[in-house]
Amino acid sequence: MDDSNNLIYLSALQHYAYCPRQFALIHIEQVWADNFHTAHGNLLHERVDSCEPEQRGNVRYERSVAVRSNKLCITGKLDLLEIEGKPATKYFPVEYKRGKPKLEDWDKIQLCAQALCLEEMREVNIDEAALWYWQVRKREPVLIDEALRGVTLAAIEGAHELLASGKTPLPTVHKKRCKACSLANLCEPNTFRHDRTAIYIKGIFEETVGSKTHEN
Numbered sequence: 661m662d663d664s665n666n667l668i669y670l671s672a673l674q675h676y677a678y679c680p681r682q683f684a685l686i687h688i689e690q691v692w693a694d695n696f697h698t699a700h701g702n703l704l705h706e707r708v709d710s711c712e713p714e715q716r717g718n719v720r721y722e723r724s725v726a727v728r729s730n731k732l733c734i735t736g737k738l739d740l741l742e743i744e745g746k747p748a749t750k751y752f753p754v755e756y757k758r759g760k761p762k763l764e765d766w767d768k769i770q771l772c773a774q775a776l777c778l779e780e781m782r783e784v785n786i787d788e789a790a791l792w793y794w795q796v797r798k799r800e801p802v803l804i805d806e807a808l809r810g811v812t813l814a815a816i817e818g819a820h821e822l823l824a825s826g827k828t829p830l831p832t833v834h835k836k837r838c839k840a841c842s843l844a845n846l847c848e849p850n851t852f853r854h855d856r857t858a859i860y861i862k863g864i865f866e867e868t869v870g871s872k873t874h875e876n
């Protein structure tokens with residue numbers, strides 16, 4: 661991947677990992693809706709982003725650091741970067757989240773993608789990072805190991821492919837996720853799940869769009 665006009669935001673990767681349909685609704689169809697979770701998350705990030713860099717002992721704390729990988733075509737900001745030593749010997753990214761630790765990987769994927777950007781930009785190796793969860797006031801260490809790197813690279817590739825296809829996938833069955841999703845009202849996952857007509861109509865629409873594209 662080497663197309664800098666086709667950059668994907670790190671936050672969008674988290675959308676993709678959470679649900680490819682959510683990613684497509686936001687980043688292909690440009691639909692967006694706030695709910696309590698997203699509004700609260702934005703507020704938390706505003707507070708974190710407004711802090712100044714500071715030096716405490718051997719560690720420098722930088723906030724809201726812009727990062728980018730030209731190789732992977734991803735860009736974004738990380739909430740906090742802890743830099744140990746002078747000259748720097750260790751880089752440690754920290755991402756703030758409003759909820760609590762999750763079994764699923766979607767927060768870790770965003771964090772790992774930040775680490776991949778930093779590794780490319782600063783020519784360093786990052787073995788460890790952390791997620792800080794507001795709800796439980798807990799900092800959870802995350803190993804940037806081969807397994808997480810693999811899952812993250814697969815998500816980056818999948819997100820690029822989906823964006824390039826321009827097609828929004830149908831909902832998958834994630835009742836708990838759909839309940840917390842800010843797009844649940846717009847997505848209408850239950851309508852799609854239970855009503856085959858909606859799938860049929862979507863198929864016809866895609867065929868029509870496809871044939872029009874070929875005609876042009």
Ligand code: SF4
Binds near residue numbers: 830831848
């Ligand atoms: S409501 Fe469910 S299927 Fe629809 S975008 Fe959200 S998580 Fe995905």
